[in-house]
Amino acid sequence: MNNVMKLMQEHSSVRSYTNDKIDLSLLQAIITSGQSAASSSFIQAYSVVRVVDSAKRNTIAEAAGGQGWIRDAAEFMVLCADMQRINYASIKNAEGELKGYTEHFLAATVDTALMAQNMLLAAESAGLGGVFIGGIRNDPEVVAETLALPKHVFPAFGLCLGWPEQKNAVKPRMPVSTILHQDTYNVDAVAASVDDYDESFAAYYGSRGSNAKSSDWSAPTARAIQGKRREHMLAFLQERGFLKC
Numbered sequence: 684m685n686n687v688m689k690l691m692q693e694h695s696s697v698r699s700y701t702n703d704k705i706d707l708s709l710l711q712a713i714i715t716s717g718q719s720a721a722s723s724s725f726i727q728a729y730s731v732v733r734v735v736d737s738a739k740r741n742t743i744a745e746a747a748g749g750q751g752w753i754r755d756a757a758e759f760m761v762l763c764a765d766m767q768r769i770n771y772a773s774i775k776n777a778e779g780e781l782k783g784y785t786e787h788f789l790a791a792t793v794d795t796a797l798m799a800q801n802m803l804l805a806a807e808s809a810g811l812g813g814v815f816i817g818g819i820r821n822d823p824e825v826v827a828e829t830l831a832l833p834k835h836v837f838p839a840f841g842l843c844l845g846w847p848e849q850k851n852a853v854k855p856r857m858p859v860s861t862i863l864h865q866d867t868y869n870v871d872a873v874a875a876s877v878d879d880y881d882e883s884f885a886a887y888y889g890s891r892g893s894n895a896k897s898s899d900w901s902a903p904t905a906r907a908i909q910g911k912r913r914e915h916m917l918a919f920l921q922e923r924g925f926l927k928c
């Protein structure tokens with residue numbers, strides 16, 4: 684394993700930060716590293732909105748369910764899937780306004796996620812910690828309004844960054860054998876894989892130094908996914924010009 688892989692495998696989300704700031708030059712280097720991710724047809728369909736205004740941060744923290752680390756982090760950014768520039772390019776080149784194809788939504792969302800993960804990894808390589816904030820999709824209208832996001836742009840998730848005050852233990856992922864299929868998808872292995880992972884995850888949770896709990900993986904995860912149905916998302920995205928056909 685080389686140093687890059689080691690860094691990747693040491694990732695854990697950080698939600699507790701010191702009061703130290705992040706130099707603007709470091710922040711810019713992190714964003715530049717994010718932009719180096721591959722991009723579907725080189726559309727570069729993302730924008731980063733850095734939120735420095737404390738009232739705006741507060742509004743977004745509340746919209747995200749009261750997540751205090753959005754207020755406390757040295758930097759909080761909203762990572763947007765952004766087809767605004769491609770829309771302009773299409774009009775400029777006589778192709779007309781974007782129609783809102785599902786494929787374009789997927790391409791922009793994937794581009795944004797790849798850029799975001801590159802950013803977090805770059806930040807972690809500099810000793811920073813961070814956490815993504817999908818909670819902003821609890822009330823995406825408020826986020827879009829607070830940040831004056833135009834049509835063809837939607838807030839995908841947030842990113843808090845800061846110097847770690849406290850780090851969680853690394854959460855053990857599923858074994859490679861569970862997620863790696865060869866030639867065909869092995870659906871027959873799903874139940875046993877989840878059951879095995881539940882068992883090993885319960886042992887991990889029980890033995891954690893801080894925040895030990897008695898739980899497996901599937902129960903809280905199945906519960907959490909029910910709580911995040913966000914039924915408003917389809918109408919919200921369509922109103923922004925996505926997922927229309």
Ligand SMILES: Cc1cc2nc3c(=O)[nH]c(=O)nc-3n(C[C@H](O)[C@H](O)[C@H](O)COP(=O)(O)O)c2cc1C
Pocket residue numbers: 694695696697698750814815816817818819840851853854
């Ligand atoms: C797209 C995305 C959205 C997330 N949203 C939140 C969030 O709103 N609040 C939060 O505290 N953590 C959030 N997380 C962090 C996950 O809870 C975390 O990555 C997961 O539990 C695994 O833990 P680890 O990152 O420490 O390994 C999010 C992660 C991703 C990838």
